[in-house]
Amino acid sequence: VYYLVGVDLGGTKIATALTDTDCQILKYDAVRTEAVRGPEAIIDQMVSEIRRVIEDLPKESVLGIGVACAGLIEPSTGKVLYSPNLDWRDLPLADMIARRLDYPIYVGNDVNMAALGELHYGAGIGKRQIVCVFVGTGIGGGIVIDGHLYEGANGFAGEIGHVTIDWDGPDCPSGNAGCWEGFASGTAMQRRTLAALDRGEPSMLAEMLHGDPSKMRVELIAEAAAKGDALARRIIAETGELLGAGCANLVNILNPERIILGGGVIRGVPELVDMVDAVVRRRALSDAVAGLDVVRARFGREAGVIGAAVLAKLAGKP
């Protein structure tokens, strides 16, 4: 029997899974990232998590370890070029893990890994041209071309959150202006809701927050909408339109067979999937949408560890 290990390394959480060779999770563990202690300490923490899930397994039964890491990763070397969440720059992550653990180590961008998981074991099975759109604090993308994850000329393809949908709009730290994620991410939903409350728009959300704006969450907006709150409903409808506008752009450029929507905002407000589908059908070219469907991602929070295990599986193949 053989096994794979998938790790999802983020700024707040390190999740580690042991999987079988079909990337099904057998063991799972998550700990808080001790981000303030710097890279060496975080890597030690991650390595002890990995050791925990593989503890009593014969060495040769573990085929490889995949790590999904937030940020810009150089896929060929497993180097973290820049990770804002971890505050890392030019860190040879794969090498640093390999110094501590004698297994094949592979590192990929966390969003790309989530797309890889959907492609091989999730909502993308059997499809060859896919765009995965993960909506959370930002918007990340994974592009599948001819059945393979497309990484671009040097590994940075799929930064779909930084597509402008308002060329003269507000500046984004990315260098661009009017970025899609500034309009349609969970962060944008929360910001727009709080701004409406500040303007005095009536909403049960004012009470639900108990006077603490930092308690604003997408789940709370969804809860208020379910109870008929007009502001919450309007914010969700606007988000559907804005998400759909950005997805229509991807359809007109890439003509995919399927759009897979995932991430915390979609989990919190699943009806966004149908809203996006309707907007894409209205805005994108009719011939390009004729063969398209818009579906929800199969995997939730576990998407990263599963995708990382898929990376290790694919990379380990001759």
Add this chain to the structure above:
Amino acid sequence: VYYLVGVDLGGTKIATALTDTDCQILKYDAVRTEAVRGPEAIIDQMVSEIRRVIEDLPKESVLGIGVACAGLIEPSTGKVLYSPNLDWRDLPLADMIARRLDYPIYVGNDVNMAALGELHYGAGIGKRQIVCVFVGTGIGGGIVIDGHLYEGANGFAGEIGHVTIDWDGPDCPSGNAGCWEGFASGTAMQRRTLAALDRGEPSMLAEMLHGDPSKMRVELIAEAAAKGDALARRIIAETGELLGAGCANLVNILNPERIILGGGVIRGVPELVDMVDAVVRRRALSDAVAGLDVVRARFGREAGVIGAAVLAKLAGKP
């Protein structure tokens, strides 16, 4: 010695070329499309043009005939699904030509064919990830992934002119709103210039038009700009910004090695290439632009016939 034939079939012109097997033009001929006479007459016209360029060649020396056609083409069948320029719908173009001419016939979208020509014999030689952006009356695109033209799930990829850069902007016949080509095409440049003249902005263009707004051309704007006309310069600078904003979107999505800019507007205002380069470097993610260059297309009006010959060459290969 072997030959190829490339045809560029547009709403106003049918251009036909005989090329060698390196797709170099040996003979070239162009006639006005007799568009009012309907598809059978146009195809007859095209076939007599093809016969003219291959007249005295031994049959077996002509390896194939490629046709670049404006509109939505189904690449696998050579069917024209929709061509607004020719006012055709669901026309089996490849079959209709094959009934008249006993050679292998291949049909592709004209913009994709121009990209194919650049990839194999033009500004894209040696590059594997390319985005071609052709700016004329609209904006068309050709996407090259891993050294091959990417056509999407059913042949409609690359409709980059219909990416919204203003999600709440003016409606476009495509179904989308705020489409890039509505801001940054030659048509948009002419429209904005005429609107400024209407508002009474001082410009030598008012005189250059001799009172006839239908004489407005991108070349005229370029001429006025070269003479220091403030309005013409502003229109060109704005177009550089708008073209660059849309190209930055493509860079953040696709992370290409090279952007190739072509089409009538780029031929008329070549300084747009440097302007777009600067805007892309400012707006797109710095890691994605690190390995990118922005260059001018090699081919001009002949791009279609050359690309069509390339299609015939590639398709004819075992």
